[in-house]
Amino acid sequence: MNKLALGEVVEAMLIGSGEAVSIDQMRRAIVDVGEIEGGVAKLNERIGKVIKELQAACDGRPFELFDTAAGFRYVTRAQYAPFISSLKGQKPPTYSRATLETLAVIAWRQPVTRGDIEQIRGVRLNSSILRALLDRDWIRITGHKETPGRPALYATTRAFLDNFGLKSLDELPDADELLTDRVQEGLLK
Secondary structure (H helix, E strand, C coil): CCCHHHHHHHHHHHHHCCCCEEEHHHHHHHHHHCEEECCCCCHHHHHHHHHHHHHHHHCCEEEEEEEECCCCEEEHHHHHHHHHHHCCEEEEEEEECCEEEEEEEHHHHCCEEEHHHHHHHHHCCCHHHHHHHCCCCCCEEEEEECCCCCCEEEEEEHHHHHHHCCCCCCHHCCCCHHHHHHHHHCCCC
């Protein structure tokens, strides 16, 4: 069998997986199968170089090779999303303001309890909101607070980061700065 070019193997894994793939996952798969040009020496470094070449090749294309918390994946650029949704006969999911506010509180203040969320939002939290976020795998229970009743502590997940195109929580905008900008724009009082 002829040995395959590393670039072709990496691109095939990214397209064929249908989900984000990390450099370590690619390296393990390549080592397991073997049969690539150049062997496995400095494989992570070589894969990283291929990823940069593939990202550059996406310039001017309707898709890009995106780096997320879980790894790399091909995604369609945002301006083309309505066409794909229409093609599939799907409408993008909509979330209530309460759901998005709850998710924002969890993302910026994690880990938080239900009581913390209610205190920050100033309203009682409907259980269906937490259930929907848990079902969507955007949040998870990370433990329990050492207080009477031992309330659950909620935090975001890797799926949350991937869905919102973030590599880490450090990429979230600063909450206080965001609030100040909204007040200055007259959107909040």
